[in-house]
Amino acid sequence: MLELTDVHKHFQQADGAVRVLDGLSTSLAPGRSAALLGESGSGKSTLLHLIAGLDSADSGRIVLDGTDTSAFKDADWAAWRRDKLSLIFQNYHLVPTLTVADNLALQARLAGRFDGDFYDHLVARLGLSDLLKRLPHQLSGGQQQRVAIGRALLHRPALVLADEPTGNLDERSSAAVMALLTELVREAGASLLMVTHSPAMAAHLDERWQLTNGRLETAA
Amino acid sequence: MRRLLSVLTRVLLTLLSHYRRHIAQTLFLAIGLVTGVGLWSAVQIINDHARASYSEADQLLGAQASHWVRARDGAGIDPADYIALRRDGFTQLYPILETRLAVNDEPLWLIATDLLALPRSESPLGASGGDWPSLVQPPYQTWYPPDLAADFGIGPGDTLMLDDGRQLPPAALQQQPQQGRRLFMDIGAALAVLQRDHFSYLGVGELSSAETDRLRRALPNHLQLVDNRQRLDLTQLTASLHSHLTAMSLLAFAVGLFIVFNAVRFALHLRRPTLHTLRELGASSRMLSVAVLLEALVWSALGTLGGLAAGRALATLLLPPVASSLQSLYGAVVGTDIQLGWARILLAWGITLVGLLLALAWPLWREAQQNIRQARSASDDWAADRQARRWLALFGLLLAVAALMLHSRMSTVTQGFVVLGLSLFAAAFVLPVWLASALRLVERCLPEPAWKLRWALRDAWAQLPQVRVAMMALLLALTANLGVETLVGSFRSALTIWLDQRLAADLYIQDDSLRLAAFTDHGAAPWLVASHQRNGVQIRWSGRPTLIRGLNTNAPDSRALPLADANEHLQDWFDGDNDWVLANEQVHHLAGVELGDRVQVDTAQGPQAFRIAGFFHDYGSPYFQLYLPYATVERLWPNASPEGLALWLSDAPDAEQQAESALLAAGAQPGDWLNQNTIKRVSLRIFDRTFAITTAMNGLTLSVAGIALLAALLALHQQRLSHYAHWRALGVRYREWLLIVALPLALLVALTGLAALPLGALLSSLLVHDLNVHAFGWTMPLQWQWPPALRLAALTAAVLGLTLLISLWQVRRRLPLALKQLGEDDA
Amino acid sequence: MRYARLLIIALISHAVADDYQLLRADPSGYPRAVPNPAIEFPTDHLPHPDFRIEWWYLTANLTDADGESWGLQWTLFRQAMTPNADPGGWASKQVWMAHAALSTPTGHRYAERFARGGIGQAGVALNDTGDFNAWLDDWQWTGTAGSLFPGTLDLAFDAINLDITLNSTTPWVLQGEAGYHQKSDLGQASHYYSQPHIQIDGELTVDGETFTVSGPGWLDREWSSQPLAPNQPGWDWFSLHLNDGSALMVYQLRNDNGEPWINGTWVDADGRSQSLERGAIELTAESFTTLTLPTGEQKTLPLDWTLRLPDRNHSWRITALRPDSWLSTLFPYWEGPVVAQSQNPATPGGMGYLELTGY
Numbered sequence A: 001m002l003e004l005t006d007v008h009k010h011f012q013q014a015d016g017a018v019r020v021l022d023g024l025s026t027s028l029a030p031g032r033s034a035a036l037l038g039e040s041g042s043g044k045s046t047l048l049h050l051i052a053g054l055d056s057a058d059s060g061r062i063v064l065d066g067t068d069t070s071a072f073k074d075a076d077w078a079a080w081r082r083d084k085l086s087l088i089f090q091n092y093h094l095v096p097t098l099t100v101a102d103n104l105a106l107q108a109r110l111a112g113r114f115d116g117d118f119y120d121h122l123v124a125r126l127g128l129s130d131l132l133k134r135l136p137h138q139l140s141g142g143q144q145q146r147v148a149i150g151r152a153l154l155h156r157p158a159l160v161l162a163d164e165p166t167g168n169l170d171e172r173s174s175a176a177v178m179a180l181l182t183e184l185v186r187e188a189g190a191s192l193l194m195v196t197h198s199p200a201m202a203a204h205l206d207e208r209w210q211l212t213n214g215r216l217e218t219a220a
Numbered sequence B: 001m002r003r004l005l006s007v008l009t010r011v012l013l014t015l016l017s018h019y020r021r022h023i024a025q026t027l028f029l030a031i032g033l034v035t036g037v038g039l040w041s042a043v044q045i046i047n048d049h050a051r052a053s054y055s056e057a058d059q060l061l062g063a064q065a066s067h068w069v070r071a072r073d074g075a076g077i078d079p080a081d082y083i084a085l086r087r088d089g090f091t092q093l094y095p096i097l098e099t100r101l102a103v104n105d106e107p108l109w110l111i112a113t114d115l116l117a118l119p120r121s122e123s124p125l126g127a128s129g130g131d132w133p134s135l136v137q138p139p140y141q142t143w144y145p146p147d148l149a150a151d152f153g154i155g156p157g158d159t160l161m162l163d164d165g166r167q168l169p170p171a172a173l174q175q176q177p178q179q180g181r182r183l184f185m186d187i188g189a190a191l192a193v194l195q196r197d198h199f200s201y202l203g204v205g206e207l208s209s210a211e212t213d214r215l216r217r218a219l220p221n222h223l224q225l226v227d228n229r230q231r232l233d234l235t236q237l238t239a240s241l242h243s244h245l246t247a248m249s250l251l252a253f254a255v256g257l258f259i260v261f262n263a264v265r266f267a268l269h270l271r272r273p274t275l276h277t278l279r280e281l282g283a284s285s286r287m288l289s290v291a292v293l294l295e296a297l298v299w300s301a302l303g304t305l306g307g308l309a310a311g312r313a314l315a316t317l318l319l320p321p322v323a324s325s326l327q328s329l330y331g332a333v334v335g336t337d338i339q340l341g342w343a344r345i346l347l348a349w350g351i352t353l354v355g356l357l358l359a360l361a362w363p364l365w366r367e368a369q370q371n372i373r374q375a376r377s378a379s380d381d382w383a384a385d386r387q388a389r390r391w392l393a394l395f396g397l398l399l400a401v402a403a404l405m406l407h408s409r410m411s412t413v414t415q416g417f418v419v420l421g422l423s424l425f426a427a428a429f430v431l432p433v434w435l436a437s438a439l440r441l442v443e444r445c446l447p448e449p450a451w452k453l454r455w456a457l458r459d460a461w462a463q464l465p466q467v468r469v470a471m472m473a474l475l476l477a478l479t480a481n482l483g484v485e486t487l488v489g490s491f492r493s494a495l496t497i498w499l500d501q502r503l504a505a506d507l508y509i510q511d512d513s514l515r516l517a518a519f520t521d522h523g524a525a526p527w528l529v530a531s532h533q534r535n536g537v538q539i540r541w542s543g544r545p546t547l548i549r550g551l552n553t554n555a556p557d558s559r560a561l562p563l564a565d566a567n568e569h570l571q572d573w574f575d576g577d578n579d580w581v582l583a584n585e586q587v588h589h590l591a592g593v594e595l596g597d598r599v600q601v602d603t604a605q606g607p608q609a610f611r612i613a614g615f616f617h618d619y620g621s622p623y624f625q626l627y628l629p630y631a632t633v634e635r636l637w638p639n640a641s642p643e644g645l646a647l648w649l650s651d652a653p654d655a656e657q658q659a660e661s662a663l664l665a666a667g668a669q670p671g672d673w674l675n676q677n678t679i680k681r682v683s684l685r686i687f688d689r690t691f692a693i694t695t696a697m698n699g700l701t702l703s704v705a706g707i708a709l710l711a712a713l714l715a716l717h718q719q720r721l722s723h724y725a726h727w728r729a730l731g732v733r734y735r736e737w738l739l740i741v742a743l744p745l746a747l748l749v750a751l752t753g754l755a756a757l758p759l760g761a762l763l764s765s766l767l768v769h770d771l772n773v774h775a776f777g778w779t780m781p782l783q784w785q786w787p788p789a790l791r792l793a794a795l796t797a798a799v800l801g802l803t804l805l806i807s808l809w810q811v812r813r814r815l816p817l818a819l820k821q822l823g824e825d826d827a
Numbered sequence C: 001m002r003y004a005r006l007l008i009i010a011l012i013s014h015a016v017a018d019d020y021q022l023l024r025a026d027p028s029g030y031p032r033a034v035p036n037p038a039i040e041f042p043t044d045h046l047p048h049p050d051f052r053i054e055w056w057y058l059t060a061n062l063t064d065a066d067g068e069s070w071g072l073q074w075t076l077f078r079q080a081m082t083p084n085a086d087p088g089g090w091a092s093k094q095v096w097m098a099h100a101a102l103s104t105p106t107g108h109r110y111a112e113r114f115a116r117g118g119i120g121q122a123g124v125a126l127n128d129t130g131d132f133n134a135w136l137d138d139w140q141w142t143g144t145a146g147s148l149f150p151g152t153l154d155l156a157f158d159a160i161n162l163d164i165t166l167n168s169t170t171p172w173v174l175q176g177e178a179g180y181h182q183k184s185d186l187g188q189a190s191h192y193y194s195q196p197h198i199q200i201d202g203e204l205t206v207d208g209e210t211f212t213v214s215g216p217g218w219l220d221r222e223w224s225s226q227p228l229a230p231n232q233p234g235w236d237w238f239s240l241h242l243n244d245g246s247a248l249m250v251y252q253l254r255n256d257n258g259e260p261w262i263n264g265t266w267v268d269a270d271g272r273s274q275s276l277e278r279g280a281i282e283l284t285a286e287s288f289t290t291l292t293l294p295t296g297e298q299k300t301l302p303l304d305w306t307l308r309l310p311d312r313n314h315s316w317r318i319t320a321l322r323p324d325s326w327l328s329t330l331f332p333y334w335e336g337p338v339v340a341q342s343q344n345p346a347t348p349g350g351m352g353y354l355e356l357t358g359y
């Protein structure tokens, strides 16, 4: 599903170049899930950005779903994100003007893969049936994140990237949201790469990747 | 205290640092201020300048002109009479020759005097230091004010060829006080070059009342002493024109203020975190308010300076056409050297400051009301926008009610403009509610599967709070454009029709001393079908200069007089009944006289009463005018002079040529007569020039609204850039993005344009049916025309397209960075 | 020599550094003053239109019934603007200027007027009845037949009305060499004749009050095309009526770089005259007076002089009757009555006029 070979990434800063990723290599098989662990500033988000094509690596190979991305143009990345990928962020990023229903369906519609039955199923699983007509600002944080999860899965992505998805939630709701996320991802047969600070959450996933000094140590 | 000041300075500097990092915003704030103040001050400068000129109307070329000496028969002054009066000790008299010339049908005024005879305080040639021998000796000189020379492409030494074939003496770029946009020549030179042997009149400098009496007694019978009341009359007659201009400039100012409002609010909005931090760091909210007010002070000072500079430049551009209109319509001499007074500068600064404070007051107050925590969390304000819209609408309705109430009892031009302003702003304030309701309606009509369209429509709600003010500005600009275009269009077509009816004859003799008998055989000639000799005298009636005209009531053009209204006694008037008169409609609208009313006027035989049989249209005239039978005028005003001889020519192909040869043979000069087409052409040209400033102001106002829109869009996109990055992360294509962002905007603009249609119609109806009547006493049918509306729609679409393109380009440029920062924006 | 106020100049040369440039302007194209032909009367009372400048210049020391002293000045100037042929009429090349000034017991009042030539508003000519006539607007001098005397002068300005008769029986005094009057070593010269013995009688109305006045007057007639040399900035000119009936004219043309050009004429009571040359005149300014003009400008002027004629053993102290006699006309100058006090027993005292230009 995902294959990274010798990926380098640095940022130019006032006090010199920061080598964030320094010859990082790893891979993730289809349907597998991995937790990305590491200190703050270690480059976790940066890695996710590279995989999503939001930023580009200095060097190294990123192969996604069997396709080498080195020749990807902006439009290819956009297509990749639309069709194969989902991003989940700490701050949900729902479209504030759209109802819950429209937010849920948004990415699937963009990808042209809206499936009514799957939609009903997800709505039921996420417990959003009563909230469909609401606007995002009328929801709690946990509810909003559930909508974001639904939106991320409805178009049946091959890979879900989540950056501290429960960072804004209290412990109880974050555990509930996490459980739902891993379960649904597994159901959908997608791969999952999730940044988290919580070892407890990491324990739910198949693999644990520790990012230190720009490289990964993988633990089963 | 010192500590407080230093904290305040620090706070102010912190706040101001924002503008260095947000150049585009700074630019828009400056543009808004400069254009608003600039447009307003340009008109104020022009008005002030014109009024200053009127107050000099009792001056002629730097000399006092408290009276005129004129010939009773309109024939001008014989130089021998003038010399006799000078030798009799009347050294305050000076000869003036004033005449209208034509160059390529363009009217051009010439004034000539004897500088040595002018009773001026300074030395004969004044400070202008001209070259006296060249001025008075062949080949002479013509002195051109520089701007007029530039208009005609004349340089020093050039000679101008008149339409009658005469050549003016070589040019010098020189001017005399109160020369205005006129040519100046020595009177001896003018007599020679124009082949005249009479002066137009004599100017009379300051005279004691004893000397006035002595002069009155000393004048030969054919001359009379006339008071110069120009100063009063001009101020009164042109008041309406100047209120028109002021109203337009205030509108432009308001539209400029909308940009400022938006920019200031946005700048404040973006700095909310800074403000909160400062508050958290211990700056009191009062200190923050003071700092923001100081910031407003800085901006207002900068805006005023920039605006006045822009206004001055604009005034310099707009003044020549205004000056020449004032000259054509009112005979007002307005020079083109612009002065900017302190009072004006302070006023400009004052209103800018008030405008800025208005823009700042509400958000500041709201900010100060909230405690720190509340303020931090109130981030999604688009939902709160509904509340704001309602308040605005409520306020708008109040304005509308006020406008309605005032309209029912409106009687002056100023009140008219207040009604107009209230209506416009009422509409502008109600606009957001109209936009919201229309959006909701359209949304409801969209089918479920059209999810992109629905998204786009939903996105309108996110845009609305940001572009609301820009839409209001656009509404004002569009409405004003439509309203004024309709007024101008209606007026122009009314004028064209009126000119066609009014100028029925083929030739009009300009030289009032030419008599029909002088160039025909007792009024008969093979080329002549009919003629109409009128006479006239100017009196004062009802506080205004009033023209009494004697007509042959059976002449073809009297029969076809374009009447606004008449009663059954019109026939009596045609029959020459002495009891009935026709009055111009100004008499009806400005003096409140009704059909059948008795009007009493002063005649040489004492006051005499007439009854009104009808009102005729008399466009362009600021005076009252009464039409009586020729013989009646001759009898009641023995000093009435013949003026205006109209000739109808036969169908013979060479009739005009024959007429001209007959005139030339009788000693007339080319230019002493005009044919119908020339008069029409010149009249329409004067009309167009008069409204040139209107069109210019309107165009500028629209572009200011365009700038407001662009500013709002750029700000909006900057604010929403992180949203766009998320959309992009969801896989949204640029096409889709453009659809989602542009469609609602286009819809909002279209809805605003739609609202501008009825409002423009309302405005034009106010202008045509109320304001114009109160201001000038002219009525005309309102003619709604679609082409201007379509033109405006196209123009607006182009402006919208352009602003969208610019903002699209901005977003594309910035999006990659936003994408890289995705997920971090609110950490 | 009264070039006084020659003023019209500025009309011609606008970029003048000083007011009297005209008097020094290059005369090329204009006729020059030459010793011949001799002055002829009455033709030479009339204008010499080809010459650049010309004037008729009257001053008078008058006394009213109460014995108060009055001063009267009336001058008519003609100037040709070009040496070209005169088209006449409205295009005339002549410009006229007149000054009228009255020194009253309480002040100094004056007026200036301008008129173009060719249109009858101003001129010097014989009128319909063949009498000499010099006029500008309603100011006019009317003589008898071709002569200026007996004559009348009518002036009205600034609430002043003046009606006087002028009589003279003595012969005209031809200045210099029979009326050819040299003004510098460089050849600048003019045609110049005077009448120092004019008996004036008449009435003056000032601000509604009428005075009967009489006294001696002095008329100068002069025409030229360049009376001043380029290095002459101005002049001090005296005309005195002495108590024994004789009259004296003395002037000095100041020189930028050297001795002034001093000259004068002594005229007996019966009109016989003698030129006074450089060595025969000693003229010294004794003190200076600073005037503040209405404009605030200050002028420092020599209003106190000693004049000696050593050959004749005469000596006078000459002082201004009223220092306030500055004319802020287009060409500004000081001109007013003076008192000549005898400084030795054989010298008759007198009254006169002083003109100071170029200050």
Ligand SMILES: Nc1ncnc2c1ncn2[C@@H]1O[C@H](COP(=O)(O)OP(=O)(O)OP(=O)(O)O)[C@@H](O)[C@H]1O
Pocket: A011, A012, A013, A018, A020, A038, A039, A040, A041, A042, A043, A044, A045, A046, A047, B820
């Ligand atoms: N756009 C940028 N420009 C410069 N430096 C950057 C940029 N983005 C990230 N960095 C730097 O790269 C390093 C890695 O950042 P990254 O956001 O990937 O860390 P992270 O592991 O996600 O940390 P956290 O757990 O706090 O979210 C940090 O040192 C950061 O300062």
Ligand SMILES: [Mg+2]
Pocket: A044, A045, A046, A163
């Ligand atoms: Mg991170």
